[in-house]
Structures are given as C-alpha cells and as structure tokens.
Amino acid sequence: MLADKYADRIEEIFAKYPDKRSGIMDLLYLAQEEYGWLSEDALREVAALCDVDPTQAQSIAGFYTMFSEKPKGKYWLQVCTDLPCALRGADQFYRELCEYLGVEDGGTTGDGLFTVEQVMCLAACDRAPMLQCNFHYYENLDMETIKALIEQWRARALEEVPEPGE
Numbered sequence: 001m002l003a004d005k006y007a008d009r010i011e012e013i014f015a016k017y018p019d020k021r022s023g024i025m026d027l028l029y030l031a032q033e034e035y036g037w038l039s040e041d042a043l044r045e046v047a048a049l050c051d052v053d054p055t056q057a058q059s060i061a062g063f064y065t066m067f068s069e070k071p072k073g074k075y076w077l078q079v080c081t082d083l084p085c086a087l088r089g090a091d092q093f094y095r096e097l098c099e100y101l102g103v104e105d106g107g108t109t110g111d112g113l114f115t116v117e118q119v120m121c122l123a124a125c126d127r128a129p130m131l132q133c134n135f136h137y138y139e140n141l142d143m144e145t146i147k148a149l150i151e152q153w154r155a156r157a158l159e160e161v162p163e164p165g166e
C-alpha cells in the first residue's frame with residue numbers, strides 16, 4: 001500500500017497544497033511509479049488518500065496521456081503524431097516503428113518490453129519525429145537511430161533478468 005510504503009513522501013506532497021485533493025496528480029504519479037500503471041485498485045487507493053471519489057481520480061487519469069490505465073511494457077514509447085510532427089514525417093515513422101517491433105497501434109511486444117502509442121503534441125514540434133520513452137525525450141529521430149536505441153534498451157533489460165536458479 002502506498003500509505004505504508006511512502007508515508008513520508010505522501011506527507012511531503014500534502015504539505016505543498018492547501019487540501020488533500022490538490023495533491024492528486026502527485027499521488028497518481030507516485031502510484032504509477034509504484035505499480036507501473038493505474039489499475040482500478042490503484043485509483044481507489046489514490047482517491048481514498050486524497051479524500052475524493054474514485055471517479056474523480058479515474059477522470060484525471062483518463063485525461064492525461066502521462067497516466068496509463070492499462071499495463072505497459074518496461075519501455076513506454078509515446079510518439080507524437082500531431083499535425084506539426086506529422087508534417088515532418090511522424091506518421092510514417094510511427095508506422096515503421098510499429099512494424100519493426102511487430103505490434104499494432106497502441107500494442108505491447110510479446111516479451112513485455114515495449115509499448116508504443118501515439119500522443120498529441122509534446123512541445124517538441126520542430127524536432128520531429130520525436131518520442132518520449134518513460135518520460136525522456138528523443139528527438140530528430142529516424143529509423144536507424146530508434147532501432148539502435150531499442151536494441152540498447154532491449155540489451156539493458158535482458159541484463160537485468162536474473163539467470164534461472166539465481
């Protein structure tokens with residue numbers, strides 16, 4: 001439970017705001033960081049901490065693309081395909097990225113490592129094609145660059161997997 005594991009951090013969050021409900025965004029981030037995504041249970045937990053109805057937590061989580069209400073891969077790739085980026089080739093880049101990873105729009109690779117999805121403007125319009133991976137920006141991308149990054153991330157993830165018996 002967040003309240004037990006992060007009691008001090010939650011106290012610090014609430015100390016920044018005039019009331020508990022105002023800390024809901026911070027708490028949603030904390031829950032997503034802890035659980036990897038915002039399940040109904042996680043949303044209920046956050047709502048209870050903030051003294052709001054769970055539907056309010058759900059409506060906020062559903063509105064912002066930085067929150068996810070379904071499980072994601074270890075690497076969450078959000079490609080901006082909004083109009084200015086599309087004019088710089090983001091649509092084609094996104095299609096090729098999905099093809100390279102073997103997933104449909106919004107899908108997750110079979111090994112659970114990568115989730116790809118399209119998002120609206122991330123305020124890097126002049127540096128498209130661009131994406132954010134786990135909230136870090138990668139800009140002026142082409143397929144060669146993203147393939148190299150993906151293979152780096154894949155290798156890093158594999159190194160973290162313990163050997164059988166360990």
Ligand code: FES
Binds near residue numbers: 122
């Ligand atoms: S339109 Fe893609 S970052 Fe702004």
